[in-house]
Amino acid sequence: xxxxxxxxxxxxxxxxxxxxxxxxxxxxxxxxxxxxxxxxxxxxxxxxxxxxxxxxxxxxxxxxxxxxxxxxxxxxxxxxxxxxxxxxxxxxxxxxxxxxxxxxxxxxxxxxxxxxx
Amino acid sequence: xxxxxxxxxxxxxxxxxxxxxxxxxxxxxxxxxxxxxxxxxxxxxxxxxxxxxxxxxxxxxxxxxxxxxxxxxxxxxxxxxxxxxxxxxxxxxxxxxxxxxxxxxxxxxxxx
Numbered sequence: 001x002x003x004x005x006x007x008x009x010x011x012x013x014x015x016x017x018x019x020x021x022x023x024x025x026x027x028x029x030x031x032x033x034x035x036x037x038x039x040x041x042x043x044x045x046x047x048x049x050x051x052x053x054x055x056x057x058x059x060x061x062x063x064x065x066x067x068x069x070x071x072x073x074x075x076x077x078x079x080x081x082x083x084x085x086x087x088x089x090x091x092x093x094x095x096x097x098x099x100x101x102x103x104x105x106x107x108x109x110x111x112x113x114x115x116x117x
Numbered sequence: 118x119x120x121x122x123x124x125x126x127x128x129x130x131x132x133x134x135x136x137x138x139x140x141x142x143x144x145x146x147x148x149x150x151x152x153x154x155x156x157x158x159x160x161x162x163x164x165x166x167x168x169x170x171x172x173x174x175x176x177x178x179x180x181x182x183x184x185x186x187x188x189x190x191x192x193x194x195x196x197x198x199x200x201x202x203x204x205x206x207x208x209x210x211x212x213x214x215x216x217x218x219x220x221x222x223x224x225x226x227x228x229x
Contacts, residue, residue, distance in 0.1 A: 004160070042121075043161070043204070043219040059216075090160050105151070108160025 003027045004109035006091050012115045013081050021076045021112050023091030031094045032074040033106065034058075034066060036087040043090065049074055081116040088113050119144045119209050123220035130195055130227050138190040138223045140205030148208040150188050152181050155202045155222065164190075164203075195227045 004025045013019050023032065034046040045058030047066040055066060063085060065077045078085055092106040122141045130136055142150065149168050153161035165174045167183040174181050178199065180191040190203055202222040209216050 040221060042221045043206075045217065092160070105163040105166060106161075107163070110158070111160050 002110065004091060004093055004107055006089075006109040006112050008112060009110065010113045012117065014117050015082055017081050017116075019078045019081055019114070021089055021091075021114070023074045023076070023109055025072050025074075025091075025093045025107075025109075027093050027095075027107060028071075029093040029095045029107070030071060031096070031104075032068070033092040033094075034064075034074070034076045035090045035092065036060070036085075037090060037111075038087050046076065078114075078116075081114075083116045086114060086116045119207065119216065119218040121205055121207055121218050121220035123203075123205050123223050125223060126221070127224045128226070130192075130225070132196060132227055132229050133194045135191070135193045135195070137192070138203055138225070140188040140190070140220055141186060142188070142205075142207045142218075143186075144207050144209040144218070146210035148210050150183055151206045151208070151217075152188070152190055153204040153206065155204055161204055192225070195225075197227045197229050200225055200227045 007022045030051045033048045035043045037043050044060050046060055046064050047058050049055050049068045052068050067075050089112045091109040094104045094106045120143045124139045149166050151166050152164040154164055155161045165181040170183055170185045172183050178193050182189050202224045204219055204222045206217050206219040
């Protein structure tokens with residue numbers, strides 16, 4: 001079984017609709033992340049969470065919100081989807097780095113391909 | 118602003134033809150540089166972390182090196198299964214914010 005799972009894998013929705021992307025992990029990691037990937041732009045961080053009570057905005061959080069329901073679950077919501085939110089979305093996890101808050105290797109889910117019409 | 122530039126954007130090699138991928142970066146205090154492999158339809162898979170200039174790491178046919186301005190991913194005698202997009206990312210010393218900047222990637226195709 002995959003360590004990091006994302007649902008749905010593909011989603012087509014219409015402008016203005018609310019949509020939730022879900023992520024679950026069995027790695028036991030405290031840290032979870034949401035990224036989006038666009039052609040020609042690379043991966044960009046939307047939100048990250050270091051534990052259940054800690055939620056932080058990334059570089060492109062506008063138009064998105066998140067919820068950390070448990071250590072193993074981190075969901076991303078688009079309250080009112082717009083076409084420029086069409087992208088590939090990845091959830092990732094990591095454990096604590098070897099030196100405090102140092103970044104450690106991240107384990108990515110398979111991605112959700114979202115299309116907003 | 119932190120920047121990561123990967124070159125070339127695409128590379129086509131014959132099986133066994135060794136080559137290198139480049140990752141140039143500008144960052145205000147490097148905390149770590151990371152290489153990932155991404156196969157079509159999948160999430161990135163971690164390969165290496167490099168922390169300081171002069172550091173090298175190897176894994177099978179791959180070897181990553183780091184200088185103060187760039188990193189190279191050397192591929193020795195590649196096989197078709199090495200075909201993938203290789204991503205480089207850097208983390209800057211920016212206090213509590215986990216600022217990680219990814220490059221666009223190099224798409225590698227190895228022809229049998």
